[in-house]
Amino acid sequence: MEKACFTNISSEIISLLNNAKSEVLVAMAWFTSAELFEALQSCISRKVHVELILLDSPTNFMYYAPDFNRLLTPHSCLRIAKQDVGIMHHKFCIIDSKLVITGSYNWTYRAETYNIENVLITDVSSIVYSYRQEFDQLASNIEISTYSPRLTWNEIQQRDDVDVREINYEIKHICKTRNLPVMNVIKASTVVQVVETKRIPYANRYIGIEVIDNNKNYFDSFIEPREQLPIKTKTHNLYFDSMNETVFPCTFICGTTNNRDSAQLIKEVNLIDLTKGISDLNLLIQFSMSLDVNGSLRIDITCPATGKKMMISDINSNYVKYE
Numbered sequence: 001m002e003k004a005c006f007t008n009i010s011s012e013i014i015s016l017l018n019n020a021k022s023e024v025l026v027a028m029a030w031f032t033s034a035e036l037f038e039a040l041q042s043c044i045s046r047k048v049h050v051e052l053i054l055l056d057s058p059t060n061f062m063y064y065a066p067d068f069n070r071l072l073t074p075h076s077c078l079r080i081a082k083q084d085v086g087i088m089h090h091k092f093c094i095i096d097s098k099l100v101i102t103g104s105y106n107w108t109y110r111a112e113t114y115n116i117e118n119v120l121i122t123d124v125s126s127i128v129y130s131y132r133q134e135f136d137q138l139a140s141n142i143e144i145s146t147y148s149p150r151l152t153w154n155e156i157q158q159r160d161d162v163d164v165r166e167i168n169y170e171i172k173h174i175c176k177t178r179n180l181p182v183m184n185v186i187k188a189s190t191v192v193q194v195v196e197t198k199r200i201p202y203a204n205r206y207i208g209i210e211v212i213d214n215n216k217n218y219f220d221s222f223i224e225p226r227e228q229l230p231i232k233t234k235t236h237n238l239y240f241d242s243m244n245e246t247v248f249p250c251t252f253i254c255g256t257t258n259n260r261d262s263a264q265l266i267k268e269v270n271l272i273d274l275t276k277g278i279s280d281l282n283l284l285i286q287f288s289m290s291l292d293v294n295g296s297l298r299i300d301i302t303c304p305a306t307g308k309k310m311m312i313s314d315i316n317s318n319y320v321k322y323e
Helices: 009-018 034-045 109-113 125-140 153-158 164-178
Strands: 002-005 023-028 049-055 076-081 091-095 099-103 119-122 183-188 191-196 201-203 206-213 216-223 236-240 249-255 264-270 283-291 296-303 308-315 320-322
Touching: 009 034, 009 091, 009 099, 009 109, 009 119, 023 034, 023 125, 034 049, 034 308, 049 125, 091 125, 099 125, 109 164, 153 183, 164 183, 206 236, 206 283, 216 283, 264 308
Parallel strands: 023 049, 049 076
Antiparallel strands: 002 119, 023 091, 091 099, 099 119, 183 191, 201 320, 206 216, 206 249, 236 283, 249 264, 283 296, 296 308
């Protein structure tokens, strides 16, 4: 298989990532696309191993970029390529050691919506092998990161590797695509200033869980409208009869009110795997949620008795409102 793509490149890559079975390796100079990042998160949720080598650039760690800390999981890892290894300008992805996606295309909004770009998709074994060797060689020279920076505007202005024109171009195309307020880095002489539109992000929905009590369903909301973002909720404790029940359906919902009847489904999952090996009439299950300014929702579920955890993610711009 050999295929050249010049348009709708993001959709093509997401489709291939959604079919990954065992491993995804990415070497990417610049990466700001929330949609491509969520496709990697989906791989992780399917226990596909994900590794990302990312250029140490302020564009990748600014306010509008994905939070790459979400790659610090048992099924994924992050390496940040600093300039001591050279300018890591690669833009390629290897899927299941069988397929390579490579070309001029960075995983950014500017590349998708403005630039003239290309990628080549190939399963020619000799080419895949060469790219795998290059990835492994590069990875061997870069330590696995224990955290990913999240730069404030003050931190960005203090770095000497900020290309103001490039970062402002990327911010412009992110904000246009995702309907976000624009923040620009402006440099005059040797002074860097930040100009910010005076809009504040708030939660725009009730987000929580459907709870069944005495055969009645109600909405237990973790996040409520008007809460300023980003937000991480306190831990909510619920209890499950693992002695008698063989399924543990759990429904995550959102709505413009906290009325269960008008709520919309986010995701329904069976949490029975979290409780295996424990027989308890009131087994503690802990839930927490976080929501960022981009509408990226993360739900963390833990069973302290078994030590098992589950993470669910979703992204929806309707979760956020700017005022």
